[in-house]
Amino acid sequence: MPGVSVSWIGALVGLALAIILILRRLNPVYALLLGAVIGSLVGGANLVQTTQIVITGSQSVMGTVVRVIAAGVLAGAMMESGAADVIARTIVNKLGDNMAIFALALATMLITSVGVFITVSIIIVAPIAMAVGKKLNISKLALLVALSGGGKAGNIISPNPNTIAAASGFHIETSALMIADFVPALFGLAMAVLVASLLRNKGEMPTDRDIVEKEEENQNHPSVGASFVAPVVAIVLLLINPIGEILHVHALEAFQVDAMYILPFAGIVGILAMKQGKHIMDYTRAGLMRMTDVVLILIGAGAIGGLISSSNLSVEIVKLINEAGISGTLLAPIAGILMAAATASTSTGVILGTGSFGKTILSFGVSPVGAAVMMHTGATVIDELPHGNYFHVTGNAMHMDIKQRLRVIPYEAIVGLTMTIVGTIMYGYLMK
Template identity: 65%
Template sequence: MEGLTISWIGALAGLAIAIILILRKLNPVYALFLGAIVGALLGGANLEQTISVLISGTQSVMGTVIRVLAAGVLAGVMMESGAAETIAQAIVKKFGGSKAILALALATMIITAVGVFIPVAVLIVAPIALSVGNKMGISKLALLLALSGGGKAGNIISPNPNTIAAARGFNLDLSHVMLAGVVPAICGLLMTVLVASLLKTKGVKVSDQDTMDSDVDTSKYPALGRAIVAPLVAVILLMINPIGSISGIEALSSFKVDAMYILPIAGIVGMLAMGQGRNILKYSASGLNKMTATVLILIGAGGIAGLISASDLSAQVVGLIEASGVSGTLLAPLAGILMAAATASTSTGVILATGSFGEAILNMGTAPLAAAVMVHTGATVIDSLPQGNYFHVTADSMKMSIKQRMGLIPYEAIVGGTMAIVATLMYGFLL
């Protein structure tokens, strides 16, 4: 494959084909692979070179894949034990009805931040949101924005596949990328609460029928003190190295243990703290099952990222940016925005953006950590489009029609856009 440069037209055609096939309901993995194959052939590669492009691309995501699978242990523990629900209930109860939108957004943010997938986090908090919305007269639009915006904020500081992909894409420690996302995440949370508060009376309200099956039996859930052990252990272990680097304490900064070890360890410690040691096989199997679909999509994304990185598309984009006089720093968030919009997935968008434009972004003088945070936050702007499963899962969770759910996309973009702008100003221009 040495010396092969696929035409940028082939790369764009391959990406377009993949998106069209996803919209036509073909399995995303096959859609991404087919797009990569057709794009490579159209771009001038022969059959043998096309296979090399695919293999090279999928190999590039294997580091992300094994870390995502390892994260499945923590995710399985948090979901199956009821720990995530306990945390959500505690936050909503603590804030009370008067601060309902803040409580719902914060609950979803925290559950996502501790390693639960954003669609699952929304599913966990949705019954609470429906119940609160019914009592307080808050519209479904405002409720789902609180959940989705809070989830987006938590997602950029979490040990989830998207953050792992951002870290691995620029050869960084996961903890550094999580920590760098804190300020943009807080700004995203504040924007969520502000916009959702303005939407409280807009759109359809929650009916009594909507709340019929929203009562959650909490009797078998662990106590809050035990529920927070797993995420607390994960956060402490992940933050030892960056805190050491910031404070100059060599003993801490030399603690370089990969998230691949830390996340399963945290899950097991949390399981034991909740007295659920006997369920280790059940919880880890559940976590693995929940990660399988994501892993397959990441592999598919690796295939099409291989196509784009083997093409001259990034060079063409860089040329356009230089010709227009726009700062090269903007390539990072723009790559995240466009790739996540194309695939309707934060993690797939990050994989494509880092695999396709990573080298070009760094060549324009952007530091790796800045690049990772800008790509990552950019990928949250318009990642909830109808060709992705997040759109449909969240619509079902709040009993909304497709049309009602479509109406939320611009407001979600405001939240994601806020985080991307804050990250770009902080890491692209100020720091």
């Protein structure tokens, strides 16, 4: 940041303070802003310079903010219309009892991959999972591993805020990251199914009181075909340019339309296809409300990112890594793992990771796509810790107490770590 420079000590103090405050349950937005302010002052900036650091840092994430807000239209269309619920039930019913665990993981993966938040995806699929689990004697532990693992796999190939943030942080197209994450996501899905299958007889089984009937709501749901319109339109349009570049088809390469246009367009087309045009205002308003928390965290993360980019922390990190003999490539997945663990959030972890360590990672010769993949997959390893909403919302959805929910964390981490290892091998070493 021109004209303003702070010491790396101030940057570390600010980042550490923000993380501690988040762990102490202060609102993450205020924790990040306070960390940025205190860190700037400790690092040697005066009040005027501190203001400049915070504002400039916040301005740097506005591109991501706009895309996240735009994504709210698609998310609202899928969640509020019942389309996501229809997709989940269709997948589970079509695959049948013999592939029940795979069906549940795949359903959660697909719903998350089309732009529904992972927590909402699990809430949608959980009642179906409980009914299937009671019928087939599959434990709650195994069911949540399947749902959470499938959701994590879908989360890294979705136009969700975490993918948008990872792509924007390394200045690549969201669709390019979605494609690059596809193979790690498949490995994550496979690992989720394998682990859940091994655990199907471990832990408490679903009972009658865990089964929630939703027949009244289902009568108002759209048809299967109409439910798939929005996600199909979004995915096809997002993939036109990357596929054109891969196949060297100039007509497709020339289609350079940002996700900012594609996601709301797909959402509105989907709403009309479901014959819910009269609800466009309601669905888009609900989608925007779901994005509000993410947008606010983005602003806070941008502020602390401004602090770190104003410091010489990146220089000190490079020095430390070189002296320790550690491969600089590993900084990307490690940063993703640590930042997501500290904030108990994939999106916030990615935002902090890219803003704090992005330039340093690229200085080691890592490609922007490779850096984004490794940090993005790393952020799925231990983002489900108890100081975040994901832990509690998913536990409640499966009618688990705290102790039961804690037992799931190591198995969820196995799924995230699998995707991280695959992503790191592919883009950190083989395709460097």
